[in-house]
Every structure is written in structure tokens, then in C-alpha cells.
Amino acid sequence: MDNFDKRIKQIAKDENWEIPNEIDNNISKLLKNIEEPKTLRKRPLKVAILVASLSILTITTAFAIENIIEYFNYNKSSEYISSKEQLETFGSVVSLTSKDNGIEFKLDNISVDDNYINIFYTIKGEKSIDEYYKEYSTGEKPKEAKYANPFIYLDVDKRKLKNLVMQEYEGVYTSENELKGMQRINVSKYNIKNNFNLKIYTNEIFMQKGEWTVSTNIDKSKAITETRKYNVNKNIEIKNKEYSVTEEKEFDVTHYLNIDKVIISPFGNEIVVKEKVDADFTKLDAISPIFLDSEFALVDENNNYLDMVGKGVIGHDSTTNGVTNSFEFKLKDKDIKSLRLVPIKYIGEENKILDIYDIDKLPITFEMNEYGKVIIEDIQINDSKIIYTYYTEGFVPYESGLVFFDENEKEIGFSCSSSENKNKKTGRITTTINLEGYGNDLNAISKIKKVSTYNNTKMRLLYDEAIEINLSN
Numbered sequence: 424m425d426n427f428d429k430r431i432k433q434i435a436k437d438e439n440w441e442i443p444n445e446i447d448n449n450i451s452k453l454l455k456n457i458e459e460p461k462t463l464r465k466r467p468l469k470v471a472i473l474v475a476s477l478s479i480l481t482i483t484t485a486f487a488i489e490n491i492i493e494y495f496n497y498n499k500s501s502e503y504i505s506s507k508e509q510l511e512t513f514g515s516v517v518s519l520t521s522k523d524n525g526i527e528f529k530l531d532n533i534s535v536d537d538n539y540i541n542i543f544y545t546i547k548g549e550k551s552i553d554e555y556y557k558e559y560s561t562g563e564k565p566k567e568a569k570y571a572n573p574f575i576y577l578d579v580d581k582r583k584l585k586n587l588v589m590q591e592y593e594g595v596y597t598s599e600n601e602l603k604g605m606q607r608i609n610v611s612k613y614n615i616k617n618n619f620n621l622k623i624y625t626n627e628i629f630m631q632k633g634e635w636t637v638s639t640n641i642d643k644s645k646a647i648t649e650t651r652k653y654n655v656n657k658n659i660e661i662k663n664k665e666y667s668v669t670e671e672k673e674f675d676v677t678h679y680l681n682i683d684k685v686i687i688s689p690f691g692n693e694i695v696v697k698e699k700v701d702a703d704f705t706k707l708d709a710i711s712p713i714f715l716d717s718e719f720a721l722v723d724e725n726n727n728y729l730d731m732v733g734k735g736v737i738g739h740d741s742t743t744n745g746v747t748n749s750f751e752f753k754l755k756d757k758d759i760k761s762l763r764l765v766p767i768k769y770i771g772e773e774n775k776i777l778d779i780y781d782i783d784k785l786p787i788t789f790e791m792n793e794y795g796k797v798i799i800e801d802i803q804i805n806d807s808k809i810i811y812t813y814y815t816e817g818f819v820p821y822e823s824g825l826v827f828f829d830e831n832e833k834e835i836g837f838s839c840s841s842s843e844n845k846n847k848k849t850g851r852i853t854t855t856i857n858l859e860g861y862g863n864d865l866n867a868i869s870k871i872k873k874v875s876t877y878n879n880t881k882m883r884l885l886y887d888e889a890i891e892i893n894l895s896n
Contacts, residue, residue, distance in 0.1 A: 505848035523633035525549040536646035555629035568594035578622035828873040
């Protein structure tokens with residue numbers, strides 16, 4: 424059967440069929456149960472049918488897997504795996520490479536809408552990633568692959584997109600010399616045409632200097648059919664006090680906000696805000712921009728509190744005395760007609776520890792304030808990590824983190840680093856507390872039996888001062 428196997432593959436090659444690896448690897452297995460024809464002139468009917476079937480299967484399967492994003496096969500815990508279907512539906516395989524200094528940068532997939540440019544790539548070195556880092560003072564590659572990602576620059580139709588930051592990015596080591604990464608780059612403040620040329624480039628990978636550049640033409644029109652954009656143009660004035668360390672006193676500062684637009688799109692929903700500040704910059708050390716997620720609650724027309732993610736903020740630009748920021752929010756109803764920004768007032772009450780619960784009596788509900796609660800669904804503790812999963816109901820502007828106790832309700836403190844992974848579809852948040860390498864008393868960690876947190880009682884929502892955003896145009 425080996426010769427017949429080879430002939431089928433040769434026919435496919437001659438006729439420019441695309442045979443995915445998973446089919447190619449199984450052709451021999453599929454043919455094992457078929458009797459070898461005694462002559463090449465008369466092929467058995469079931470073999471002919473199989474060849475026709477393979478042709479159809481190859482073509483249809485190749486089409487079906489055309490936009491598969493391989494990154495998710497390696498990073499099963501990706502924060503964006505719940506968005507995989509949309510990223511594939513509105514994305515495309517690119518397969519463009521650039522090589523310099525013994526390192527290859529390969530752009531695998533790209534998905535674009537009005538709010539985000541999502542890029543997936545593979546970086547492969549001729550040496551191990553460790554070796555590249557050992558040439559510099561760090562001595563070893565980052566333990567978390569995400570921190571080995573390069574900083575990416577973007578040009579759209581030869582115009583550089585400014586003030587981009589690595590707001591959202593992930594990575595996974597797939598071998599000692601290979602990393603697969605992704606970056607989700609917020610471009611909502613720009614007005615980018617449906618068809619454009621995108622140049623992606625970087626000048627440093629794995630601490631190595633070089634030039635890596637790939638360019639491709641993008642058509643985002645398919646995603647635009649699922650996008651709604653609203654030009655709001657609503658002004659807000661906020662008066663704050665800023666403390667100057669140099670002057671050793673407070674100054675009155677007025678923030679002029681303009682709710683520029685709201686974009687509801689396949690990869691996320693954004694409020695784009697322009698801001699200018701009236702202040703004497705010669706007397707102030709710095710001025711913080713207004714963060715909508717800490718200054719306002721976002722409420723839809725059905726009085727649902729919407730989770731607002733404070734990513735996309737780039738900070739104040741003293742050269743222009745202004746800035747454009749964006750804030751992602753999660754919808755309860757995609758057919759929403761209006762939003763309200765409800766100001767938050769902090770009235771100075773002290774936060775206090777809430778009731779202490781046994782960790783083996785899950786789920787645990789903490790009433791954070793009169794508007795919202797946190798529900799802890801799962802807690803796992805071992806020698807190196809504490810991992811817990813929770814979600815919020817109502818309005819909870821921030822979480823202070825869990826506080827841990829022994830069975831006698833004596834608090835157990837420790838040194839650590841932490842990270843969060845949020846499922847964008849379910850809203851579940853998994854927090855990982857890393858204990859390893861901080862000199863913690865593992866015996867004390869093993870005694871953790873109870874848990875609590877601090878509430879947000881010092882916060883009030885000013886509904887009578889709510890700002891209406893009409894989305895019916």
C-alpha cells in the first residue's frame with residue numbers, strides 16, 4: 424500500500440491540493456483497510472471513491488482550518504481563549520517572516536476591528552532563549568513567557584501609531600528556543616480605514632538588537648458589519664485637587680472631558696474620552712488623567728452595572744496639554760440604547776475587615792458595599808501558590824484582595840507576587856498568588872484555614888448627577 428499512498432500524495436502535489444498535516448499523517452491509516460489493486464489500469468471502485476472523498480475532505484478541511492489560531496493550542500489558560508471563535512472568524516492567517524541576528528519573527532495570525540488589532544506570532548532563535556538573556560545582566564529568561572514579548576510598533580498606511588503601550592499581551596514557551604506570543608493593541612482612538620496597509624516592527628527581541636519588520640494589507644470590513652459606532656461628543660467638567668511635592672501644597676485642577684465616541688465591536692466595547700487640563704504645570708510635579716473606572720459607575724438602560732476595564736489609558740501629554748484615553752466595558756445586552764456614567768463619591772469612611780469564613784465552605788459571598796458583592800468560588804493552596812477564582816455581582820469598583828487566617832482567626836501574612844486572568848466571556852477572575860522565591864514560612868502557609876477581605880463602605884454613587892450617553896443614533 425506504500426506505493427499507492429505515495430501516488431495519492433503526488434497527485435495532490437501535482438494538482439496543488441493543500442493537504443493539512445492531520446490529514447496527510449492519516450492517509451496511510453485510512454488506506455490500510457483497502458485491498459491493494461492488482462493492476463494500475465483498473466482501480467477498485469472503493470479506492471476510486473476514497474480518492475474522491477479524500478479530495479473533498481482535503482479541500483473542505485483546509486478551508487475549515489484556514490483561520491485556526493495555533494497559539495491557543497499551546498496556551499490553554501489564555502485570558503482570550505473564550506474569544507477564540509471571534510478572533511478566528513474575523514481574522515486571517517498571515518505567515519510572514521522577518522529574520523535578523525539569528526532570530527526569526529513570524530507573524531502567524533491577525534484579527535482587526537475598529538477597537539483592536541490582535542496579533543499572534545512565533546519567535547524562534549538559533550540559540551536557546553536562555554542563552555540570549557545570559558549575554559546580558561538579567562542572567563536568565565523571564566519565568567513568565569509574557570515578559571519575553573518584544574515591544575511592537577505599528578504603522579498604518581505609513582503613519583506611525585503613537586503612544587501605544589503593551590496593554591494586553593501573553594506568551595508561552597513552546598521549546599527552549601521558541602516563544603509563541605500575542606498582543607491585543609487598542610486602536611479605538613484612531614479612525615482607521617476598512618482597507619489599509621499594516622506594518623508591524625520591533626528593534627529588540629530577547630534582549631538582542633536588530634530590525635524585524637513585516638507588512639500586510641488588512642481588510643476589516645467583515646468585522647465592521649458586526650460593529651456599531653456612536654459619535655457622542657458630550658462634555659464633562661471635573662474639579663480635583665492635586666498635591667505638589669515640590670510646592671508642598673494642593674492645587675485646584677479642572678479636568679475637561681469629552682466623551683468622544685462609543686464603539687461596540689466583535690473584540691470589545693470602548694468609550695473613547697478626550698481630556699484637557701486647566702492647571703499651572705510649572706507648579707505641579709505631574710497630573711493624573713481621570714480614570715473612568717474609578718470615578719464613575721457605568722450603568723445600562725436596564726440598570727445593570729457594567730464591568731469597566733481601565734486599559735487603554737496612556738497618561739497625560741504635557742506637550743499638548745491633553746490626552747485621548749479609552750475604556751473597555753462589558754455589555755449585558757448588545758442591543759443597548761443608552762448608558763449612564765454615575766459619579767462615585769468617596770466620603771472618607773474607613774474600610775473594615777468583613778466576616779471570616781472557612782475556606783472549605785465555598786462559595787463565599789462578601790458584601791463589598793451597598794451596590795455589589797464578590798463571590799469566591801474556589802480556593803487552592805499549595806507550597807508555591809494560592810489560586811482563587813471569583814466573580815462580582817452589582818458594582819464593585821475594586822477588590823482589596825483576600826486576607827488569610829489560621830483556624831484560630833490569626834492573620835497569616837506572606838510575601839508574594841500576583842497575577843490575574845479574567846475570562847472575558849464569563850467574567851470569572853482567577854488570581855494566582857506566587858509564593859515561591861520570597862522566603863515564606865511554608866509551615867505557616869499550610870495552616871491557612873480561613874479567609875476574609877476588606878469592604879468599600881467609603882463609596883457612594885451619585886445617581887442625581889448621572890451623565891446620559893445616548894446610543895440610539
